[in-house]
Amino acid sequence: MxxxxxxxxxxxxxxxxxxxxxxxxxxxxxxxxxxxxxxxxxxxxxxxxxxxxxxxxxxxxxxxxxxxxxxxxxKALAQPRLDQIEKSGVVVLLDQVTDPHNVGAILRTCAAFNVTALVATARHSPEGSGVLFKSASGAYEHVPYVKVTNLARAMNELKEYGFHILGLDSEATALIGEAARTPPLAIVLGAEGKGLRQLTRDTCDEFVRLDLDGPIKSLNVSNACAVALYALTR
Known part of the structure; x- marks a missing residue:
């Protein structure tokens, strides 16, 4: 091998x-x-x-x-290039989310909501591993997991293909339910604690937040992904 x-x-x-x-x-x-x-x-x-x-x-x-x-x-699965990603739905991008349990859970959520691809950086993201596969509970076989060298560059490339890119930010003014949902659409999730990096923020088209009424306004990234995808696809 x-x-x-x-x-x-x-x-x-x-x-x-x-x-x-x-x-x-x-x-x-x-x-x-x-x-x-x-x-x-x-x-x-x-x-x-x-x-x-x-x-x-x-x-x-x-x-x-x-x-x-x-x-x-x-054998490791071959993954598509950015220009080969289907433009009929939602793409999820991860900005340095490193925990394989979280990424596996996000893959499972992406499969449940028929996300067309999950995009992450080759560095500062988990490789395919048993922990990731187990956390994904089979979803790795259904959702393309695309690794890129530079996330901001990848976001700009997706824009060239017509994608509108949302950044999920708990401090954003606009609610996610108010965002334009016409595909192709992409949403970027940041690592817990650090959130979206500045260059990632500069490359987003707009920022949205979840409509949370409780005293805590942020969620674990995998939970935030599930709520965000529900809001975008319901």
Whole structure:
């Protein structure tokens, strides 16, 4: 293998990967119970699993890993260029969101709302990892995860393709429900604490905030993503 394979564990991530016709598989380790549970998907993918004891996977992945008796090694998915992203819906951009749990949860939300792509910087964002795949619960197989070198440059390129770019900011004057929703549309989410960087802010077309009535006006970034996408797509 010339590149690092995706190591995917857990029932839902492995099941969705096995059903993805774009995937090339290297190997599958599975407990007897897990192999029986996904027997149909494993057979359809043309794989013969190596039956192992769950403790073998504990030793390989760590005792705290919730692998559910499954570990799949697969070729990393090819991702589209910015000019290949569909322009029929919403694109989510992440400005240095580094926690793989958060990015995985955001991918899951993006799949639920039929987001056309998730865009993040190659640096200061998590690589494809078992933690990200597990948190995404299979959504990684359905949402293009596009890595770019420079986020502001990528935003300007998306503008050339007709995208209107919203920046989510708890201090913004306009409510997200008041924003223009005609596709192609993109929304940028910043890291917790730091928010959007200045160059990212300078490149946004407008800023919007969530309509929150409570005393706390900011949310975890994955929760904010879910509320924002609901507001933009309902």
């Amino acid at each position: 010339s590149e690092q394979p995706d190591l995917i564990y857990g029932v839902h991530p492995v099941m969705e990967a096995l059903k993805n016709p774009k995937r090339k598989f290297y190997s599958l380790k599975a407990s007897k119970n897990a192999a029986d549970r996904l027997a149909g998907e494993i057979a359809a993918a043309g794989l013969t699993p190596e039956i192992v004891h769950p403790r073998d996977l504990d030793r390989q992945l760590g005792s705290d890993t919730v692998h559910q008796g499954l570990l799949l090694a697969a």
